[in-house]
Every structure is written in C-alpha cells, then in structure tokens.
Amino acid sequence: MALELVIIIATTGWMLSKVFKLDPGTAYLSSFPGHLSFVMGIAASGVGNARQIVIIQVIRILMLTIAVPIGAVFLPIDHFEPPVATAFLSPVQLVLLAAGCIAAGLVFKWIRVPAGMVLGAMAAATAAKLGGLYTExxxxxxxxxxxxxxxAMIGSRFVGITRSEFIAAAKGGLIATAMTVAIVTIVTVGVAQVVDMPFGQLWLGLSPGALEGMGALGIALGYDTAFIAAHHVIRLLMLSFAIPAVVWWVRRRERLPPP
Incomplete structure (x- = not known):
C-alpha cells in the first residue's frame, strides 16, 4: 500500500504540474487520495489554489462513487447475495448507538486520528455489534x-466556483482519477497473485479514497468489510505523515532559486 501511494502521488502530481501547468502546491495536494479536510486546511493556509484542489479532489470522489459500482458488474469479481434485513433498530437503540458513535468520534478527533468522526463512529458501532449489544x-x-x-455534502463543495474554473480543473481531475484507478488495478492484480482473496475485496481495500463508499459496496458484495476498513485506516494514517512531508518539500522547492 505504501508503494501504491507513492506511485499515485508522484505520477498524478507530476502530470498535473507538467501537463496542466498547475503550481507544485496545487498539483501535489490535488494528487493525495484522501484526507480532503486535511488537504483543504493546508490549502487554506496558502499552499496551492484551494478552488482547483477541491474540484480535482471532489471529481476523484465523485468518479469513484459512480465508477466502482459499475466496475463491480464487469470486473472479474465474485458476487454474493447481500443479506436481507429482517429486524431493525428501535428508536431507543438508534439514540444510544448514535450517542456512542458521536462520543467515540469526538475522542478520535481529540486524539487527532485521521477522519476521526467517521472512524470513531465506525469503531463504536463495530464494537457494539461484535459485543452483542445489538444485532438488528x-x-x-x-x-x-x-x-x-x-x-448534498459533495455538491456543496462546488458553491462559488465558476463554470470556466470548474471545466479547467475538472479535466485534470478526470485524468488524475483515471491514472489513480489504473495504478490501483495494476497493484491489485499483482497482489491477487500472491494473496488468496477475491479480487474485488483487494481492490476495494486498496482503492484511492471514498472510505464510506468502499465500505458500503463491500457490504453489498458480501466482502470482509473489516479487511477493507483496516486498509483504508492504514492509508489515512500514511497520508497523515505524507501530506506534511510533501508540503514541506513543495515549500522548500518554491524557496530555492531557479537554476
């Protein structure tokens, strides 16, 4: 996974910089497969063009959300009938579970875990499920x-962006996303040769972002969601170190005199 991230960031960042003439800060912050809030926080501090970064990153998420379910139909993925729910959580259970998820999310956020609210809620719900606190x-x-x-949240990211600005950045976003998906697919094919797991499960685990979407798709296809979630957590943790390192490199590069 570490090698995959390095290849994705290096190749897509280079492409956006050389082909679309984006400044290094914008190009490389746009190339990170995940941690959008962290990336936008850094962009707001003056590194890169925040508008272009958000367009490219949202295009990546949008394309993954649309393309992955379609790909699941055509790729050589083993399909499983999704379980049919027969019992549902009561209002009291929902309130208690929501309270636990919020509390865990706040704790994760306080200790600076990447995507703390999402991962904290997932951890709380998983622990409650495995602990037998609910089965519905x-x-x-x-x-x-x-x-x-x-x-609606994804769509709100586009508020205030002009049409010309969107089209210019969207082209780079589409190509960067296609490159990222191709890299993930190639890596997954290689991993599948040495690991006895369904190709689809490996791909969802190594996918470049869209944690919630990949988890939901994993459930729908009957895959091991713990495996998928664990790999996404590792990806986010790696990005927590990679993003500041790349930003430091970009700033150092910008301070260097031209040759």
Whole structure:
C-alpha cells in the first residue's frame, strides 16, 4: 500500500504540474487520495489554489462513487447475495448507538486520528455489534436519508466556483482519477497473485479514497468489510505523515532559486 501511494502521488502530481501547468502546491495536494479536510486546511493556509484542489479532489470522489459500482458488474469479481434485513433498530437503540458513535468520534478527533468522526463512529458501532449489544440493521429510510445527505455534502463543495474554473480543473481531475484507478488495478492484480482473496475485496481495500463508499459496496458484495476498513485506516494514517512531508518539500522547492 505504501508503494501504491507513492506511485499515485508522484505520477498524478507530476502530470498535473507538467501537463496542466498547475503550481507544485496545487498539483501535489490535488494528487493525495484522501484526507480532503486535511488537504483543504493546508490549502487554506496558502499552499496551492484551494478552488482547483477541491474540484480535482471532489471529481476523484465523485468518479469513484459512480465508477466502482459499475466496475463491480464487469470486473472479474465474485458476487454474493447481500443479506436481507429482517429486524431493525428501535428508536431507543438508534439514540444510544448514535450517542456512542458521536462520543467515540469526538475522542478520535481529540486524539487527532485521521477522519476521526467517521472512524470513531465506525469503531463504536463495530464494537457494539461484535459485543452483542445489538444485532438488528439500520432502518431503510434512515439509510436513504444518509446517502442523500452525503450527496448534498459533495455538491456543496462546488458553491462559488465558476463554470470556466470548474471545466479547467475538472479535466485534470478526470485524468488524475483515471491514472489513480489504473495504478490501483495494476497493484491489485499483482497482489491477487500472491494473496488468496477475491479480487474485488483487494481492490476495494486498496482503492484511492471514498472510505464510506468502499465500505458500503463491500457490504453489498458480501466482502470482509473489516479487511477493507483496516486498509483504508492504514492509508489515512500514511497520508497523515505524507501530506506534511510533501508540503514541506513543495515549500522548500518554491524557496530555492531557479537554476
């Protein structure tokens, strides 16, 4: 996974810098597969063009969200019938579970775990499930509302961006996303030769971002979601160290006199 991240960041960052003439800060911050809030926080401090970065990053998330389920139909992935829910959480259980997830998320955020609210909530819900505190499923309407709000959140990232600005950055975002998906697929093919796991499960675990989407798709396809989530946690932890290192390199490079 570490090698995969290095290849993705190096190649897509180089492409955005050389082909689309983006400054190094914008190019390399746009190339990171994940940690959008962290990346945007750094961009807000004056590294790179925040508008272009958010377009490219959101394009990546959007394309992954759209393309991965379609790819799951055509790629050589073993399909499993998803389990059919027969019992659902009661209102009291939902409130208690939500409170536990929020508390765990705040703790994770306080100790500076990447994507703390998401990972903290996942950890709390998983612990409660494995501990036998509940066995029921989430109510269908609540799941639908959650997906709608997720889509609205992604769309809100485009507020205030002009059409010309969007098109210019979107071209780079599409190519960068295609390169990233190709790299992940090649790496997954190699890993699948030495690891006895379904190709789809490996791909979802090594996918460049969209933690929630990959987890949801893993559940739908019957894969080991713990495996998928663990790899995404490792990816986010690696990015926590990689992003500051690359920013330091970019700033140092910008301070150097031209040859």
């Amino acid at each position: 499923s989430m109510p269908g309407p609540l799941v639908i509302i959650t997906f709608v709000l997720t889509g």
